[in-house]
Amino acid sequence: MQKYQIAVLPGDGIGPEVVQEGMKVLLKLQDLDTSFTFESTTFEWNSNYYIKHGRMMPNDGLEKLKTYDAVFFGALGDKRVEEHIPVWELIMPIRKQFQQYVNLRPIKQLNGITSPLQNEEPIDFYVFRENAEGEYSNSGGRIYDQTDQAMAIQNTIITKKGVERIATYAFDYARKNEISRVVSATKSNAIIHSMKLWDDVVNEVALDYDGIELDSIYVDALAAYFVNKPHTFEVLVASNLFGDILTDLGAALVGGLGLSPSANLNPERNFPSMFEPIHGSAPDIAGKKIANPIAQIWSAALMLEHFGRDDLAAKIMHAIEAVLVNGEVLTPDLGGNASTSEVGDAIIQELDKQL
Numbered sequence: 477m478q479k480y481q482i483a484v485l486p487g488d489g490i491g492p493e494v495v496q497e498g499m500k501v502l503l504k505l506q507d508l509d510t511s512f513t514f515e516s517t518t519f520e521w522n523s524n525y526y527i528k529h530g531r532m533m534p535n536d537g538l539e540k541l542k543t544y545d546a547v548f549f550g551a552l553g554d555k556r557v558e559e560h561i562p563v564w565e566l567i568m569p570i571r572k573q574f575q576q577y578v579n580l581r582p583i584k585q586l587n588g589i590t591s592p593l594q595n596e597e598p599i600d601f602y603v604f605r606e607n608a609e610g611e612y613s614n615s616g617g618r619i620y621d622q623t624d625q626a627m628a629i630q631n632t633i634i635t636k637k638g639v640e641r642i643a644t645y646a647f648d649y650a651r652k653n654e655i656s657r658v659v660s661a662t663k664s665n666a667i668i669h670s671m672k673l674w675d676d677v678v679n680e681v682a683l684d685y686d687g688i689e690l691d692s693i694y695v696d697a698l699a700a701y702f703v704n705k706p707h708t709f710e711v712l713v714a715s716n717l718f719g720d721i722l723t724d725l726g727a728a729l730v731g732g733l734g735l736s737p738s739a740n741l742n743p744e745r746n747f748p749s750m751f752e753p754i755h756g757s758a759p760d761i762a763g764k765k766i767a768n769p770i771a772q773i774w775s776a777a778l779m780l781e782h783f784g785r786d787d788l789a790a791k792i793m794h795a796i797e798a799v800l801v802n803g804e805v806l807t808p809d810l811g812g813n814a815s816t817s818e819v820g821d822a823i824i825q826e827l828d829k830q831l
């Protein structure tokens with residue numbers, strides 16, 4: 477029997493509400509399938525913790541997390557704490573220290589979901605977003621603050637190694653899945669140093685993959701293509717910022733943030749990988765019990781895939797799609813009036829039917 481240790485970080489706002497549903501689904505799977513079991517430990521490292529202790533996690537927080545097979549994360553963000561604090565004191569340290577340099581974001585139109593586009597063909601592609609460097613760096617600074625000469629420098633860090641490993645991961649995925657085209661998001665006509673290095677390295681990586689075409693497209697044109705011809709994408713590789721923006725747009729095309737999961741992967745498995753919805757803590761709906769838990773539950777499916785249990789992940793996805801197609805138990809973001817836990821329960825009922 478396979479046994480996994482999962483660190484659970486529910487976070488703030490709707491984070492705990494949707495994580496609860498994700499855990500309910502995992503527990504149900506464990507009941508139904510005896511080949512899989514897990515133990516979980518919940519870490520309440522959130523904005524309340526920060527207000528109490530002046531830090532987002534204990535000194536040895538990363539050491540603690542390191543011993544787990546995966547981190548199952550909700551969302552962080554609370555108006556009492558400055559926005560950059562949870563990002564730079566918890567999320568970024570986990571992503572960077574655990575070398576989770578692949579941020580995988582499926583943009584997939586599930587059965588039962590209508591896109592705001594008049595698309596005839598289904599949208600189904602993977603975005604591999606560079607997750608450890610790029611535009612999201614804390615290198616830089618401000619001088620002459622509060623004066624007319626106020627000045628800020630924000631450095632983008634692009635390294636050969638960093639681009640090589642994300643591009644290789646994307647091309648490997650394409651090869652494994654017999655996909656013949658990889659799109660790279662660039663802007664090397666305007667960002668002539670960092671994006672040019674990005675292009676050079678992606679081109680170099682592509683040479684090792686016979687039969688897979690590399691298509692480098694400017695990110696502004698890509699935004700338009702996401703709307704005009706999203707069905708033409710299968711694998712897209714992008715820098716940290718470009719990937720972040722494009723995937724929020726992608727999410728909007730396939731049902732919104734409530735349906736969009738992500739995996740922060742350390743492919744070498746030297747450290748735990750982390751699974752989380754792409755949405756934030758959604759303070760506007762927190763506590764109302766109306767958050768859509770599907771992005772979080774889908775993230776649990778990505779975690780199972782990472783454990784090599786594609787079979788169990790497929791069961792979760794099948795159950796999610798059955799609930800969507802049925803259309804009776806949906807949260808308000810999808811036009812329904814069900815609560816977060818009612819959607820979780822409906823997915824569990826579908827799992828029961830399958831197993």
Ligand code: ATP
Nearest residue numbers: 552553733734755756757758759760761767768809
């Ligand atoms: P943060 O700063 O933590 O990212 P935010 O409110 O700026 O928070 P999101 O939390 O991603 O950004 O929310 C953006 C919008 O999407 C909000 O209106 C929110 O209510 C909605 N939203 C996000 N996640 C969900 C969800 N799971 N179910 C329903 N609506 C959601």
